[in-house]
Every structure is written in structure tokens, then in C-alpha cells.
Amino acid sequence: MRLDDTTLRDGHQTPGVTFTVEEKIEIARMLDEAGVHQIEAGIPVSSPEDEEAVKRISKEVSASVMGWSRAHPRDVEAVARTGADAIAISMPTSPLHLKYKLGIGWREALSRIREAVRLAKNLGLYVSVSAEDGSRTPYRLLRQYAEVILEAGADRLRLADTIGILTPDITKKLVRRIIRDVGIEVEIHAHNDLGLAVANTLAALEGGASWASVTVNGLGERAGNAALEAVVTALKVIYGKDVGFKLDRLYRLSRLVEKVSGIPVGYFTPIVGENVFRHSSGIHVDGLLKHPYTYQPISPEEVGRKTEFVFDKYSGKALINWKLKAMGLKLPETYVEELRMLLVQKAYRLKRALREEELEAEIKGFLALKGLKI
Ligand code: MN
Numbered sequence: 397m398r399l400d401d402t403t404l405r406d407g408h409q410t411p412g413v414t415f416t417v418e419e420k421i422e423i424a425r426m427l428d429e430a431g432v433h434q435i436e437a438g439i440p441v442s443s444p445e446d447e448e449a450v451k452r453i454s455k456e457v458s459a460s461v462m463g464w465s466r467a468h469p470r471d472v473e474a475v476a477r478t479g480a481d482a483i484a485i486s487m488p489t490s491p492l493h494l495k496y497k498l499g500i501g502w503r504e505a506l507s508r509i510r511e512a513v514r515l516a517k518n519l520g521l522y523v524s525v526s527a528e529d530g531s532r533t534p535y536r537l538l539r540q541y542a543e544v545i546l547e548a549g550a551d552r553l554r555l556a557d558t559i560g561i562l563t564p565d566i567t568k569k570l571v572r573r574i575i576r577d578v579g580i581e582v583e584i585h586a587h588n589d590l591g592l593a594v595a596n597t598l599a600a601l602e603g604g605a606s607w608a609s610v611t612v613n614g615l616g617e618r619a620g621n622a623a624l625e626a627v628v629t630a631l632k633v634i635y636g637k638d639v640g641f642k643l644d645r646l647y648r649l650s651r652l653v654e655k656v657s658g659i660p661v662g663y664f665t666p667i668v669g670e671n672v673f674r675h676s677s678g679i680h681v682d683g684l685l686k687h688p689y690t691y692q693p694i695s696p697e698e699v700g701r702k703t704e705f706v707f708d709k710y711s712g713k714a715l716i717n718w719k720l721k722a723m724g725l726k727l728p729e730t731y732v733e734e735l736r737m738l739l740v741q742k743a744y745r746l747k748r749a750l751r752e753e754e755l756e757a758e759i760k761g762f763l764a765l766k767g768l769k770i
Pocket residue numbers: 406558585587
């Protein structure tokens with residue numbers, strides 16, 4: 397199973413997100429060092445900036461570098477000129493897209509994609525061919541498309557769930573069926589319009605897909621793409637699969653992309669969200685202080701983060717005792733309970749949790765009040 401990170405292409409298509417060439421290179425380097433297998437770096441034909449970015453990233457990284465292209469000779473040639481070793485050629489396959497967007501028929505679509513694949517292969521590129529809106533394409537057509545591109549020399553089919561309407565069950569069956577009928581390698585390219593991008597990506601892998609399109613922080617059009625951090629962590633936690641990606645780089649990658657994209661990561665975003673490794677409730681904190689896996693699917697250190705304990709209305713004595721111990725103190729049980737009640741009242745008054753340093757200050761205040769020595 398291999399990862400094709402498209403933060404710099406599909407992620408870059410997010411309205412308002414503009415990476416400079418230098419920023420793209422910085423992200424690409426970090427992705428490369430973390431162990432992503434392929435970096436989809438941009439759309440060379442779209443601007444001198446993107447052409448330059450793909451060119452420079454191709455020189456900088458050891459991962460495969462891919463440029464995106466429509467099924468036009470001019471686009472394909474622009475990718476080849478950058479020195480990228482791989483190309484993603486995209487063509488819609490759904491009747492809706494072909495009729496209303498391109499205004500062409502099925503035979504014309506097949507003929508265009510066939511020519512584009514042949515040209516790309518002649519230019520020495522590794523070729524991934526998208527079936528754009530593939531999830532709304534009748535199976536009979538999708539199968540024929542896959543056969544045509546394979547025959548023209550394509551290295552894999554990128555099955556694009558362009559508007560994010562697949563379910564895990566359908567995805568798995570569809571991928572399995574294409575592989576069985578056509579014998580082509582499949583990449584899943586899932587969108588998150590209904591919150592299923594990660595689930596559908598994992599389902600595709602279960603069905604035999606060998607590549608997954610992902611983006612850092614799930615960046616992308618509309619509700620975004622399948623998030624790299626969730627996909628790669630799920631592979632490890634759920635499937636026990638090591639795809640050669642250094643999980644401890646995930647948080648740094650996320651922070652970098654958050655900074656240069658200007659798109660804030662959600663509070664509950666798996667793996668990288670602010671709340672994900674923060675704990676306050678008594679039973680959870682007690683468990684976590686005994687073992688990191690009691691209330692986390694993975695330890696925060698494994699993904700480059702730290703556990704954060706905060707005191708809130710449901711917090712218990714375990715957290716207070718833990719903090720006391722860190723301060724080199726021990727209090728009689730009755731005092732700990734009294735302190736807990738005071739802190740609970742405080743949390744209710746403030747309508748928020750107390751950070752570790754606030755908890756420490758509260759403990760000191762309590763000790764002073766009781767005339768106890770620190
Ligand atoms: Mn996409």
C-alpha cells in the first residue's frame with residue numbers, strides 16, 4: 397500500500413489557499429522525509445509558479461513526483477518538461493460530466509484519454525489515469541475505461557469519488573470488481589463531502605487498491621480529501637500495517653500546512669486536532685496515567701504530540717495527586733477531596749478547564765490558605 401499525497405495539487409485547489417514555490421518545496425521536503433511514496437506537486441500547465449514548483453520538487457525529493465494534467469497534449473507535455481517522473485491524467489467518465497461539462501460523447505472521451513496516455517508513456521512517465529466522477533459512472537463504462545487505459549499503457553487507475561458519495565461497502569466492492577475484471581492497479585481518490593473520505597479510502601484498500609490519495613489536514617475542495625494523518629494512523633492502529641511512513645512527523649506536517657495554507661485545523665480533527673490528546677474527566681485521566689492506550693487509539697508521542705491534562709468539572713483526585721507528585725508534594729486524602737471540590741466550582745464559574753499551570757497555581761493557593769508548607 398502506497399501513499400500519493402496531493403496536498404500540493406488537490407489541497408492547493410482549496411479556494412483561498414495559495415502556496416508559494418518555496419512553501420511547496422518546504423512541504424514536499426517534509427512529506428518526503430516522512431516517507432510519502434509519491435508527491436502530486438501541482439498543475440504545470442496552469443501557471444509558471446506551479447511549473448516551477450513541480451520542477452524544483454522533482455530535483456529535491458527522493459519520492460516520486462507527479463504533475464497533474466487534463467487529457468490534452470499541451471498539459472501532458474508541460475508535465476514532462478518539469479522532470480517529474482509521474483503524471484496524473486484526468487478525464488471525467490460520468491455521463492453527467494461528459495455531457496454537461498465537456499459536451500463530448502463516450503467514444504470521444506475514450507479516444508482522448510487513449511491518446512494522452514500514449515503520449516505520456518512515450519515521454520517516459522509513470523501514468524495514473526483518473527476516472528473523474530468515477531463513482532457516478534455506470535460500471536460497464538468504468539470497466540471499459542479501465543480496459544482502454546490499461547491497453548494504452550497506464551500504470552494505474554485513479555478511481556475518483558469526486559463528490560464524496562460512496563460508502564465503504566460500495567467502495568470495497570467496486571474496487572474489488574475492477575481489479576478482478578480488468579487486472580489494473582487501483583488508486584482511491586476519496587472526497588469528504590459526507591464525512592466518509594477516510595472510511596472509503598480504507599475500504600478501497602481492503603478491496604485491493606494499492607494506492608491512496610491523501611492530503612495533510614484533509615485539505616481540498618469543499619469538505620476536502622481523505623486526511624493523510626487519519627489514513628496512515630488507521631492503517632497502523634486498525635490493520636497493523638506499516639507503510640514506511642514516520643507517524644511521528646504527522647503533527648509537524650499538520651502544523652506546517654495549517655500555517656502556510658491559513659486553514660485552521662478543526663478542534664476535533666482526528667490525530668491533529670487541538671482536543672484529540674487533551675483529557676480532563678476523572679476516569680479517563682486515571683486510566684491514562686496508568687496506560688496511554690486506555691483512552692487513546694495511539695499514544696500522542698507516536699504521532700509527534702504530547703498528552704495534555706487539564707482540570708475541568710468532571711476531573712478527579714488522580715489528576716490532583718499526579719500534579720502534587722510532580723510538584724514533589726503529598727496531601728492527606730481529605731485535603732485532596734476538598735481541593736477537588738474547590739477546583740470543580742472554579743471550572744463551573746469560569747466555564748472552562750484549568751490548564752496545568754493554573755492547576756499548579758491553584759494548588760499553591762490552597763496550601764497557603766491551609767497554612768501548609770510547600
Ligand atoms: Mn479531487
